[in-house]
Amino acid sequence: MQITAEHVIRFLEYVAQSIKSHRDELTQLDSPIGDADHGVNLDRGFTAVLGKLPSVADKDIGTILKTTGMTLVSTVGGASGPLYGTAFIRAGTALADRYELTDDEVVVALEAALEGIVARGKAQRGEKTMVDAIAPGIDALKESIGKNEDILSATRYAVQAVEEGMKSTIPMLATKGRASYLGERSIGHQDPGSTSAFYMAQVLLKTLEEMQT
Numbered sequence: 181m182q183i184t185a186e187h188v189i190r191f192l193e194y195v196a197q198s199i200k201s202h203r204d205e206l207t208q209l210d211s212p213i214g215d216a217d218h219g220v221n222l223d224r225g226f227t228a229v230l231g232k233l234p235s236v237a238d239k240d241i242g243t244i245l246k247t248t249g250m251t252l253v254s255t256v257g258g259a260s261g262p263l264y265g266t267a268f269i270r271a272g273t274a275l276a277d278r279y280e281l282t283d284d285e286v287v288v289a290l291e292a293a294l295e296g297i298v299a300r301g302k303a304q305r306g307e308k309t310m311v312d313a314i315a316p317g318i319d320a321l322k323e324s325i326g327k328n329e330d331i332l333s334a335t336r337y338a339v340q341a342v343e344e345g346m347k348s349t350i351p352m353l354a355t356k357g358r359a360s361y362l363g364e365r366s367i368g369h370q371d372p373g374s375t376s377a378f379y380m381a382q383v384l385l386k387t388l389e390e391m392q393t
């Protein structure tokens with residue numbers, strides 16, 4: 181599949197839409213185990229990203245993603261801004277000067293994004309964060325691509341893994357981020373960051389599906 185800068189712009193527009201439509205739900209998830217701002221934080225950030233997209237629409241994919249990341253770092257308050265911001269900046273760095281992407285480059289960019297989140301937040305799997313949704317998704321993606329599946333079927337498989345990872349945070353004890361302040365009381369609630377990651381994964385699949393038709 182030939183993925184172009186235009187597809188990347190469309191993906192970012194869909195992320196902004198999805199975050200806006202799930203804003204209240206994400207904020208509510210952040211209420212029992214956080215400070216009830218996750219949806220509001222991300223909506224502020226992606227609304228700012230939408231405002232920046234026209235100025236980078238004719239640039240390479242690396243520049244588009246780096247601009248997105250820097251905008252998130254500077255506009256999203258809270259832990260998720262630097263974490264998602266670093267993810268987009270690292271993905272952009274991996275794709276510097278590229279106007280078109282191969283399937284393998286999509287995988288490389290997503291791996292770089294996860295590495296950025298882990299480098300910044302130091303969370304391992306099982307600590308009840310966005311890493312619990314994203315890391316299994318990348319594993320599933322790599323496994324599928326390794327079996328010569330195309331990026332579309334690999335992403336379908338990955339989105340299922342992200343959803344399972346998101347749900348797996350419910351029984352977890354939080355040991356990173358604000359939720360960790362609650363200790364045992366963090367158990368029994370779904371992590372908001374793993375949920376926003378699931379919505380982004382869903383939108384990536386939607387973008388790829390549309391390209392097929």
Ligand code: ADP
Nearest residue numbers: 218258259260301303309310357358372373374
């Ligand atoms: P804050 O916690 O500062 O209010 P948000 O509410 O926007 O920020 O984001 C909270 C989410 O950030 C959590 O649900 C979790 O998924 C994620 N998070 C927090 N700390 C970390 C970390 N160290 N590593 C990875 N993700 C983290």
Ligand code: MG
Nearest residue numbers: 214215217218
């Ligand atoms: Mg919060």
